Amino acid sequence: MNKKFQFAFVCGVALAAVTLSQQSVKADTTTEGQATEQVAKSQAVAQAPTTQTTTTEDQNQESVANDDQTQVAQSNDQQATQPSQTTEDNTQAAQPEAQDSSAQATTQANATASNITPLKGIVTTKGYTQLYAQDGSVISNRVLGGNTAWLTDQKLVYNGQTYYRVATNEYANANNVVLTYGHQANGVVRVKSWGAASYSRNEAGFYKNGQANYAANSVWKYDRTDSSNGRTYYQIGNDIWLNSDDSAVGPAYQNPNGWLQIQNSQIKPSGGSVGYDLYNGVEGVKVWLVRRYFGYSNAHTIYDGSVASSVRSLQARKGLPVTGVVNLATWKAMGYSEADWYGIDSYVAPLQTNITSTRSQHIEAMINQAYKYLGKTWISGAASMPAYGVDCSGLVTQALYASGVDSAPISNIQHAQPGHEWNSRDYWADARIPHINFNNRQRGDLIFFTDPSTGIIWHVGILLNRDTMIESWPYAVQVHSIYGNRGNIAGVKRVFS
DSSP: OOHHHHHHHHHHHHHHHHHHHHHHHHHHTOOHHHHHHHHHHHHHHSOOOOOOOOOOOGGGHHHHHHHHHHHHHHHHHHHHTSOOOOHHHHHHHHOOSSOOHHHHHHHSOOTTSTTEEEEEEEEEESSSEEEEOTTSOEEEEEEEOTTOEEEEEEEEEETTEEEEEEETTEEEEGGGEEEEOSEEEEEEEEEOTTOBOOEEEETTEEEEOOOOOBOTTOEEEEEEEEEETTEEEEEEETTEEEETTTEEESOSOOOOTTSOOBOSSOOOOOSSOTTOOBOTTOBSHHHHHHHHHHTOOOSSOBOOHHHHHHHHHHHHHTTOOOOSOBOHHHHHHTTOOHHHHHHHHHOOOOOOOOTTOOHHHHHHHHHHHHHTTTTOBBOTTOBOOTTSOBOHHHHHHHHHHHTTBOOTTSOHHHHHSTTOSOHHHHHHHOTTSOEEOGGGOOTTOEEEEEOTTTOOEEEEEEESSSSEEEEEETTEEEEEETTSSSSEEEEEEOSOO
16 A cells, blocks of 8 residues: 555544444433433422433443433532522423323323322411422422412322422422412402301312301401302401302492592591691681680681780780790690690591492481581581581581591591681582582482672582481571572582482
């Protein structure tokens, strides 16, 4: 051979030897036994590289197992530096290209397995909680946070232990969590007119627990809700539930959108500070008491210059700052109590209705409150308690409170502030109380009157029937004909639709 030919022959032989060596190594590191073991280890770490499935002799198994352990350890090291991911994503990453039936059973929960029971609930961790795979092995690279809630859809019983599934192939041990049903909620539910059966809940679902039915129109607070078979369930006690066939959330009656809305909890004072000072232009019960203290007439109850002058003299005599403004200290110097200073402002008529009340019952609550003022003194700008008096719009405001209607910004405190004496005009202009045809008037409607000389609204009453109203008119709260010289009838408005 010449030298060139010899060199080419040697290179060819060497290349062939290298190729044969690589094929032998590849065959040694991919076995069916390795694939099965790799799947099991992938389940323990929830994420491992995909492996190929080929065949080789049994003599290679020990070497393969050592290679797998190294690979799993590297996978754990990599995952420890990464944020937690959902188990579903991790399981997908761990799926081999080909799986036999045993590998599939260990990598995905089988809802038909005898040790698995479907359920619908929530598990709340007692503390940091270890996760387990379906075969009971520990998932070592993440835990659940303490006092956190997780949806569960399966119960697994394995080797005498109970587990709840919180993600694909991830389970929490029952010893480390508390199982509950439904979702946390806060509200009030009312029983319908035929009463309500009592239910309890277990893993199989809701069932009648044999307790007595709950009374028609009774009202209950609930703290959890759940759903089953198209019904909503409300937990009103420890594993005591009512369902939406027999009960309902929300009031039996509510005004349409755009009207004054009905509330089912006690209305609070609004429109200013409870314990507001008295100064020029303020009206209401506290001013009425101050004027009476100094001997002034209350034909019109207003804090004016004469009152301010008398207040300054009192303050000088008592060693108080001479401001002409009645604050709490000046009020007490007159001999009035601190309790009255705040109590007069904060009075809101107690709620006389609830979520079971009908339209008629709301109207009767309004009228019932108005009657509590019957015979009391007319006081301009007043909208406080029946122990004193009110004016016409103050009577309406407190009557509405009793029926569950808050007419804010028209309110009890706002009414006494300068510029708000004529709240009858504000009610007339309020679009949340629609005008109705005069011929369709009925009990509970508001009737308005104008000053004959100006045509401006100056009076409002509450209809008791088509021709009679309860009103506050100088100088007392009384029942009177709507045709009894109160000015010209401007029209009628309806509070309850």
